[in-house]
Amino acid sequence: MVRPKQRQLSVGAGLALQNGEDMANRLIDQTSPYLLQHAHNPVDWYPWGEEALLRAREEDKPIFLSIGYSACHWCHVMERESFVDPQTALLMNQSFINIKVDREERPDLDSIYMKAVQAMTGQGGWPLSVFLTSGGEPFYGGTYFPPEDRHGMPGFPRLLTAVAEAYTTRQGDVTRSAAQIISAIQRTDQPHGSPEPLTADLLSRAYTSLKSDFDPQEGGFGTAPKFPQAMALDFLLRYHHRTRDPEALAMVETTLERMARGGIYDQLGGGFHRYSTDPSWLVPHFEKMLYDNALLSRLYLHAYQATGNPLYRRIAQETLDYVLREMTDPQGGFYSTQDADSQGEEGTYYLWTPHEIQQALGPHEAPVIQRYFGVTHEGNFDGRSILYRPRDVSEVAQGMGLEPGEMMAVVERGKNRLLEVRGHRIPPAKDTKVLTSWNGLMMGSMARGAAILHRADYLQAAVSNASFILENLREGQRLLRTWRDGHARLKGYLEDYACLMDGLLALYETTLDISWLREAQALARPMLELFWDEEQGVFYDTGLDHEALVVRPREITDNAMPCGGSMAAEVLLRLSLLLTGEEGFARRAASAMGSVRELMVDFPLGFGHWLGALDLHLSSPQEIAVVGPRDQSATQALLDAIHSRYMPNKVLAGCNPLEPGSWDDIPLLEDKVMMGGSPTAYLCHKYVCYQPVTDPSALAQQIERSL
Numbered sequence: 001m002v003r004p005k006q007r008q009l010s011v012g013a014g015l016a017l018q019n020g021e022d023m024a025n026r027l028i029d030q031t032s033p034y035l036l037q038h039a040h041n042p043v044d045w046y047p048w049g050e051e052a053l054l055r056a057r058e059e060d061k062p063i064f065l066s067i068g069y070s071a072c073h074w075c076h077v078m079e080r081e082s083f084v085d086p087q088t089a090l091l092m093n094q095s096f097i098n099i100k101v102d103r104e105e106r107p108d109l110d111s112i113y114m115k116a117v118q119a120m121t122g123q124g125g126w127p128l129s130v131f132l133t134s135g136g137e138p139f140y141g142g143t144y145f146p147p148e149d150r151h152g153m154p155g156f157p158r159l160l161t162a163v164a165e166a167y168t169t170r171q172g173d174v175t176r177s178a179a180q181i182i183s184a185i186q187r188t189d190q191p192h193g194s195p196e197p198l199t200a201d202l203l204s205r206a207y208t209s210l211k212s213d214f215d216p217q218e219g220g221f222g223t224a225p226k227f228p229q230a231m232a233l234d235f236l237l238r239y240h241h242r243t244r245d246p247e248a249l250a251m252v253e254t255t256l257e258r259m260a261r262g263g264i265y266d267q268l269g270g271g272f273h274r275y276s277t278d279p280s281w282l283v284p285h286f287e288k289m290l291y292d293n294a295l296l297s298r299l300y301l302h303a304y305q306a307t308g309n310p311l312y313r314r315i316a317q318e319t320l321d322y323v324l325r326e327m328t329d330p331q332g333g334f335y336s337t338q339d340a341d342s343q344g345e346e347g348t349y350y351l352w353t354p355h356e357i358q359q360a361l362g363p364h365e366a367p368v369i370q371r372y373f374g375v376t377h378e379g380n381f382d383g384r385s386i387l388y389r390p391r392d393v394s395e396v397a398q399g400m401g402l403e404p405g406e407m408m409a410v411v412e413r414g415k416n417r418l419l420e421v422r423g424h425r426i427p428p429a430k431d432t433k434v435l436t437s438w439n440g441l442m443m444g445s446m447a448r449g450a451a452i453l454h455r456a457d458y459l460q461a462a463v464s465n466a467s468f469i470l471e472n473l474r475e476g477q478r479l480l481r482t483w484r485d486g487h488a489r490l491k492g493y494l495e496d497y498a499c500l501m502d503g504l505l506a507l508y509e510t511t512l513d514i515s516w517l518r519e520a521q522a523l524a525r526p527m528l529e530l531f532w533d534e535e536q537g538v539f540y541d542t543g544l545d546h547e548a549l550v551v552r553p554r555e556i557t558d559n560a561m562p563c564g565g566s567m568a569a570e571v572l573l574r575l576s577l578l579l580t581g582e583e584g585f586a587r588r589a590a591s592a593m594g595s596v597r598e599l600m601v602d603f604p605l606g607f608g609h610w611l612g613a614l615d616l617h618l619s620s621p622q623e624i625a626v627v628g629p630r631d632q633s634a635t636q637a638l639l640d641a642i643h644s645r646y647m648p649n650k651v652l653a654g655c656n657p658l659e660p661g662s663w664d665d666i667p668l669l670e671d672k673v674m675m676g677g678s679p680t681a682y683l684c685h686k687y688v689c690y691q692p693v694t695d696p697s698a699l700a701q702q703i704e705r706s707l
Contacts, residue, residue, distance in 0.1 A: 026051075031484040032102040033431045034070035038079060042089035045100045048109060056097040056134040062167040063136065064096040064160075067103050067110050067128040070431040071274075071287035071337035073346055074144045075127040081147040082156045088147070091157055095164035096131075103128070104336055104435060105482050105490060108542050111553045112185060117141040119184040131163050136550050137178035140166075182550055189554040191538045194597040198590060200242075200618050202597065206604040206611050207239050207248060213605065218280045219255030221605055225285075227275045228259060230295035231558050231608025237302055238615045238648045241707075249306070256303055259296075260315045263386035266350065267373060268419045269326070270318030272296050274340075282388055283381055286347040286428070287340040290327060291561040293319050294441035301445070301452050305646035313453065320449045323442060324461055326430075332461075332468030333434030333483060334442045342428045349428055351384035352418070353377075360421045361414055368407060369414040372396050433484040436473050436496040439465055441561065443503030451510040451643040462507050469500060470519060477526055478545075494541050494564030497527040501571040512630050512639075512654030514663075517578065524575055524585065527568065537591035539565040556596050562609035565592050570613040577621065577651045580665050590617060612648075619649040620686045622706050625668040626654040628679025634694070635679040641696040642681075645703055 026046050027039040038045055046052035048065075056063050066083075068075035082088045092098050103110035103126065110128070116138035118124045123143075130141035140163055148155040154162075167174055210232060213221045220226045233252050240248040259265055262281025264273050271293050273284035300316035303309065327335045342349040352375055358366040369375070373387040380386055391399075397407040443465045450459035472488055473480045479492035479500065504520040507513070530543035541553045541564050555563045562570075569589040576586040593600075593614055600607040600614065624642055628635035635654075642652060655663035655672070663669035674680050678694040685706040693699050 027100060031482070031487050031489065032070075032105055032433060033429075033484075034068060034075075034102040034104075035100055037070065038083060038100050041079070041083045042086050042093075043083050043098050044089075044093045045098050048099050048101050048106060052097055052099050053136060056132075059097070060134050061095070061097050062134065062163065063132040064092060064098045065101065065109075065113060065128075065130045065132055066099070067101045067106075067113060067130070068126045069103050069337065070429065071289065071339045072126045073285065073287070073340045074125075076341060078127050078129075078144055078156075082145070085147065088157055088160070091160045091164075095160065097134075104431070104433070104438075107493060107495070107555070108546070108549065108553045111541065111555045112549060112551055113138055113141070115185045115188055116181050117143070119181055119188075131167075133167075133174065133178050138181050138550075139174045139178040185551050189551060189556075191536050191554075191595040192598070193537065193591075193595045196597065198593055198597065198614060198617060202601055203239060203242070203611065203615060203618070205601045206607075207236070207245075209601065209604050210236065211247070211251070214251050215279065216254070219251070219258040220279075220281070224279050225275050225277050226279055226281065227560075228255075228264070228272065228292065228296055229605060229608065230292070230299045231562060231612065232605050233608075234295075234299050234302060235604070235608050235611040235615070237299075237306060237646075238612055241306065241646060241648060242615065242619075252303060253307070253309075256300060256312060256315075260311060261389040263380075263388045265315070266322070267387040267389065268350075268415055268422060270315075270322035271326075272319065283386060284347075285340055286350060288338040289560070290323070290334055290336050290435075290438045291441055293323055293327075294438070294445045295561065297323075298445045298448060301448050302646060302648070305452060305644065316449060317453060317455075320446060320455075320458055323446075324457065328461065329432065329434065329468075331472075332464035333472075334439050334465060336431040336433050336435055336438060338430050339428035342426050347381060347386070349422065349425055351379075351381060351386060353379070353384050356421075357418070360417055365410050365414055368396070368400050368402070368410045369418070371399060372407075372411055372414075433482050434468075434473075435482055436469055436479060436492055437481075437499040437564075438561070439469055440496070440499030440501070440503040443469075443500075444506035447503065447506040447510045451639070454640070459510060462503070462510070466504060466507055466516065466519075479523070479526075491543060491546060493543075494527070494531040494539055494568060495562070497523050497531070498564050498567035498571055499562070501527070501575075502567060505571060505574055509652045510643075512626065512635075512656070514655065514659075517666075520571070521575060521579060524572065524582075528588065531564070531568070532588060536595075537588075538595045539568050539592055556599070557603075557606040558609040559606065565596075566607070566609040566613055569593055570609070570616060573613060573616050574651070577623075578653060578666060578668070580667050586617075589613065593617065616649050621649040621651045622647050622703065623651045623668055623684040624653070625672050625682040626652070626679065627657060627669070627672045627674050627682075628654075629656050629658060630654075632679055637696040638679055638681045638694075638699055641700045641703065645700075645707070647703070647707070 024039050027035045030047055101109050113130045114124045120141055125143045127144055130138050132138050145156040146153055221229055236248045236252050259281050264276045264281045264284040271288050274287045275285050277283045297316045297319040300312045304312035340346050354370055354375055357369055374390040375385040393404050397404045443462050446458045446462035472483055479496050480488045481490035481492045501520045501523050504516045508516040531539045541555055558566055569592045572585040572589040576582045596610055600610050626638050653666050653668040655669050672682055675692050675694055680692050680694050681699045682692050683690045683702045690702045
């Protein structure tokens with residue numbers, strides 16, 4: 001498609017659009033689908049950069065900063081109501097320098113200005129709407145603003161007029177407000193280290209806090225809206241492994257089962273929507289995010305290892321299959337999101353009526369599917385039905401006069417047919433940019449899925465993804481953040497380095513290919529050089545070579561995905577266990593965890609991945625070495641005995657004795673050989689080493705004794 005030539009918009013651009021002239025603004029040359037969605041607004045949008053900031057300083061104009069992302073429903077609403085309106089655009093262009101940011105590309109800006117809005121209003125969200133001084137300091141903001149006064153919110157045009165007037169006539173007030181907000185952000189980002197040691201008591205206290213917020217009926221935490229909280233649940237699974245507390249496991253299992261049966265899970269196509277708007281996981285916000293599906297597929301895999309429940313295996317498999325089918329670029333990258341909206345309405349793609357199901361399946365099988373998935377004439381979402389599973393298989397089978405096995409055969413045929421029919425609908429838009437950190441998470445989940453579920457296609461996807469990222473998102477030795485349509489850009493953040501290292505380490509454990517470990521090791525040094533502050537003992541999100549911002553951001557909470565600091569702590573701990581001469585890695589990881597010591601206990605829902613890293617730090621891991629050619633079935637059988645068991649803190653190393661140098665600097669492999677010419681496993685735990693074994697069943701017995 002040929003893009004229109006870029007033209008600078010004047011303040012009269014909105015009126016020109018009104019007269020039928022289609023004008024592209026400065027976003028037209030961006031690669032972000034979210035920014036390109038706004039490239040034909042009459043607003044004179046700039047991307048974040050020196051051009052916009054310089055113009056703001058030269059003209060002493062305030063900046064209107066709008067931050068969102070392509071799958072954000074209310075971002076679309078605000079665009080339709082305000083940013084395409086010529087009169088609103090005229091107001092914006094006359095009085096402001098207008099900057100549009102994709103939060104997924106620029107988590108640094110999103111973090112800084114989200115904290116600013118939270119400091120001003122006590123809450124935040126997207127679209128994020130912030131007014132800045134010409135120097136970039138925030139002085140007023142909010143989230144969604146309607147086109148006219150509504151529900152206690154000021155109309156956006158009235159707000160624009162009031163802010164512009166305040167900036168012009170009350171500069172002193174604006175300056176003081178901005179200084180106070182910057183001070184509040186700096187206090188939020190200040191390290192709050194504790195001299196107290198890191199002990200297992202912290203894990204117990206965090207567990208007690210999570211229990212108090214748990215919903216025993218529906219699973220999950222709190223009421224509505226209800227988020228999956230994959231990292232907190234993964235910590236609970238770890239805590240059960242550590243303590244054998246049955247309640248910790250019950251909390252995980254209740255939540256995983258309820259989510260798997262709810263509308264938050266795509267019952268036909270697999271994969272999870274962003275969150276549930278109700279306490280029972282029925283009505284989701286329909287967007288699908290790559291990081292959610294990476295973390296949740298990983299959680300279900302771990303739960304399957306821990307319990308053997310086939311439901312968890314199925315959900316993990318269907319979720320990873322969805323990513324392969326719908327979210328994978330032919331070159332190997334994983335796409336970022338699928339929109340909540342299709343045909344201008346939220347959720348339309350996923351909803352059904354009894355008539356539609358009868359047309360697709362016929363009179364004999366349609367009633368079974370309708371009962372199984374809770375489809376009624378009244379519906380449960382605007383007169384149509386979100387598919388969910390309100391009843392047990394046995395109850396549905398009995399009600400339909402079928403044997404459970406017979407009924408499930410009907411269900412599987414029906415699911416496949418409905419998925420085929422759904423494929424002819426207009427699908428939600430995809431954000432096809434490839435983000436390094438999100439891809440690292442999914443790479444790790446694909447690699448784990450390959451090992452646990454014996455899926456060669458998952459392994460191929462993980463290998464292809466690793467090769468793609470390393471080849472396309474590096475500039476020299478510097479990682480880049482985002483890629484789309486052959487163009488990589490923006491310097492990578494701490495989370496990009498740490499999440500990519502996590503994926504590479506998972507790939508090494510699955511393949512025993514030393515090259516993936518070496519790639520992870522090679523990223524550790526620049527990660528520390530760019531993001532580690534030795535004096536404060538903490539990580540920052542932006543590198544030393546990053547542009548100067550009003551503050552240097554340091555996100556410490558595990559929100560929708562692990563923060564850079566918690567992921568960096570974990571991967572450094574894992575590398576310190578694998579490699580000699582890397583004692584400094586563990587020291588820095590412990591220092592980073594110490595900086596959030598009390599916060600982990602007081603707010604465990606926001607520190608789930610930190611708690612997992614702390615569990616690793618305090619553990620006595622199983623240290624396992626496997627020596628043998630990777631492509632031999634006997635080597636694979638030993639690996640299967642390892643990967644089939646839940647060992648969250650294990651350290652696994654391997655080498656092919658036919659490849660000299662494939663075990664250098666790995667202490668677990670020192671002096672390890674194949675016994676009798678057969679692939680051999682060595683297990684050590686708590687300073688005790690077991691007899692080397694070549695038989696997978698003997699290794700399984702040793703592992704059981706070590707658990």
